[in-house]
Amino acid sequence: MATAAPQSAPTDVTGPIFLSYRHFDGSKILARLAWFLRASGVPVWRDQDDLPPGDTDDRLSQALADGLSGGVLVITPDVVNSRVVRQIEAEKLIQLHLADPRFQLLVANDVRNKLGQVDYGAPDRLLSRPQEELKGVDQRGTDDDELLRLTRSAVSHRMVQNRDRVAAAGYFDLTIQTRNVGQVYDRTGAQLDIRIRPSTHERLPSPAGLRDLQRTLSFLPDAVVTTGARTVRLRGGAHLSVAYALGAALPSSRVGAIAVVDQREEEWRGSSEAHFPPQPHTLQEDLPIGQDANEDSRVLAYVDLLPTRSDAAFTRFLAEQSGAYLSAIVIRRATPGLIPPADADTIASEIAARIRVLSGDHDNAPVDLILRCPFAIAVLLGRLSNTLRVRVFEWDDSRLPGDASARYVAALDIQASNPSGPITDVLMSSSIDEKKSSHHGVRVLIERLRTVFSRAARG
Secondary structure (H helix, E strand, O other): OOOOOOOOOOOOOOOOEEEEOOHHHHHHHHHHHHHHHHHHOOOEEOHHHHOOOOOHHHHHHHHHOOOOOEEEEEEOHHHHHOHHHHHHHHHHHHHHHHHOOOOEEEEEEOOEOOOOOEOOOHHHHHOOOOOOOOOOOEEEOOOHHHHHHHHHHHHHHHHHHOHHHHHHHOOEEEEEEOOOOOOOOOOOOOOEEEEOOOOOOOOOOOHHHHHHHHHHOOHHHHHHHHHOOOEEEEEEEOOHHHHHHHHHHOOOOOOOEEEEEOOOOOEEEEOOOOOOOOOOOEEEEEEOOOOOOOOOOEEEEEEEOOOOOOOHHHHHHHHHOOOOEEEEEEEEEOOOOOOOHHHHHHHHHHHHHHHHHHHHOOOOOOEEEEEEOOHHHHHHHHOOOOOOOEEEEEEEOOOOOOOOOOEEEEEEEEOOOOOOOOEEEEOOOOHHHHHHHHHHHHHHHHHHHHHHHHHHHOO
16 A cells, blocks of 8 residues: 655744755765855755665655755756656655745756856756746856855845744854764754864864855854844854854854853853953963064964863974964963853953954964864854954874874964955865875774784794
């Protein structure tokens, strides 16, 4: 007996966007779009990542009836040969679009006319839609700039649909993760769930994921403003360079307050401007520098707020960069130990003030920033970085045998006031992941050789 088709769930304004495409010629387009959407905070449903085992038609029908916020049809020439796209996915997505204005349907169109322009009639023609329902749908091309415009449209629509939820909650709900695998199940019901490509490296974030974030993070402040939120409530975790960039995207000049919620459900709130409090919470040590710095040089700030000191990597960094800085300082807590969340705002404001003075004393020099601090502090420092040009580093202790055990790697150039988004450059190379994979192979080979030699020595 045939099973009954699942009934459509109401549009879920915090649900994922369903991505429909033809594998033969649409996979590469779809992959780029999926990561742009995830990096912007919009969760997606993609068969390659989210289709459970079982009958494909049944599983697709269930996913399409499971509460979506929208859908994207990736239209390529070979989509005409896809029964699944034409008869199941497109049919259902168009029905949802026509039935509920809250459901957003978008088209990424890779079909060109004789003039080399996007063929806006191709989606209806290739999907056999005689009523031409797709001519009035938001259609974009498939180069990166057009896919980013499609992504911005998805974020904007989602925020408009979330205005009532934000007003009822009293805050904008935002999550971020830079280490999770991208799947539809990694979503929280927040207004936005920012996810970037996972890295194959043990410590460092994915360079490709950082570039996705660079191109989409500019959407975030407008998204918050669209919902009318006065407070952003942030949960999750990320590499510290990304945490700082996220804060820079939500400066105090645009967002009244940020509350970073830790794993104990305690809030680290930030609402102040950079300033020195009457009673200092931090101590500053001015470091001796070499004599080779010039007028184009930078200044260096090492912020170490963790309870246990670990200065080896920083000491090595200073030795390697001898003479490269106009000035260098170390900032630590005046009282060692764990930071009480209630002190986060004051501590971040004071550190931001120290960094501003450091830069200002040297004609507003750009700042190299090395952080050893909680995720929440990195976010709060970032939001107080307006007008500063900051290069943030990541810690890496995954080295080949015989090399130094840890180092700091330049990750992101950040400028909060940049109109194209706070991340102005991604400094980590894509070869990092490749080198890591090859380094792992070298380690395995070395361990095998040690075993062989050990056995030979034992006879």
